[in-house]
Amino acid sequence: MSTAFLLVCAMCLDASLGEPDWVWSRVRHPAVMIGNLIGLLDKRLNNGGHRRLKGVAVVILLVIGAMILGGALAMLGPLVELVICAILLAQKSLVTHVRDVAEGLNASLDQGRAKVAMIVSRDTRDMTEAQVARSAIESAAENLSDGVIAPAFWFLVAGLPGLLIYKAVNTADSMIGYRSEKYLEFGWAAARLDDVLNLIPARLTSVMIVVQSGQWAQWQGITSDARRHISPNAGWPEAAMARALNVALAGPRSYDGKLRDLAWVNGDAPREIGAPEVFRACNMLWTVWGLALGLVSVWAGLSFIL
Secondary structure (H helix, E strand, O other), rough: OOOOHHHHHHHHHHHHHOOOOOHOOOOOHHHHHHHHHHHHHHHHHHOOOOHHHHHHHHHHHHHHHHHHHHHHHHOOOOOHHHHHHHHHHHHHHHHHHHHHHHHHHHHHHHHHHHHHHHOOOOOOOOOOHHHHHHHHHHHHHHHHHEEEEHHHHHHHHHHHHHHHHHHHHHHHHHHOOOOOOOOOOOHHHHHHHHHHOOOHHHHHHHHHHHHHOOOOHHHHHHHHHHHHHHOOOHHHHHHHHHHHHHHOOEEEEOOOOOOEEOOOEEEOOOOOOOHHHHHHHHHHHHHHHHHHHHHHHHHHHHHHHH
């Protein structure tokens, strides 16, 4: 059974079931277990001197451990591979969380703020409706790349070991990859390796959004905005999504009470947006997922024929 065929099945399983509460209320999610391990290593090692070296050691440990675990689990058979791959994809849960923001905004601004606070790390208490909507769309674009396309890409390239390595590094980046005083050194290796692993998937996601939206004429603007973005990868899907929806994204936002004057993405487009644009972003998430599923299905068919 080819890896591509397993990925097709896993994508469909994830899109159908997502992350059912009745399962994860009884069993710890693999991402949670990875996070617990990283949290323990952070507590034990992120102190004293040589923090960058310690952070490098943590990343090496995570990569080797994920590679060994992935190889061992793959030996249990294709059904195990399929289930684990489906668990570590996040399409349905992503769409659900983003749609919750749109539905919250339709109910009230406070509900929109409460829902978006569940998916972003910036300050949400004083957000305007437009800021809530932009935050949701930015999260949708970025997580489409690193929560769906990137895991699928690395599973296709390197099987279950590749997928687990990616998830371990991506989780580490989300926990310790900050440019704060505490994590600047200790999280350096996790952040840099995550940048490398997302290099191709982020640009691939951007291309797929453009294909589905037909905004090829905007490619120069997409590349320009992406290169000015604070992240070397997140700017690509964000810039493509902004043009697909004809909205402005990014711009100034607050973290821990401090305003950061970040560059606008597609800044000439409308900035005063709301729930309708967030719903359209959800539709684009499914459209791109469908394209990805089609491409992998073709790959699976070719693998079977050849």
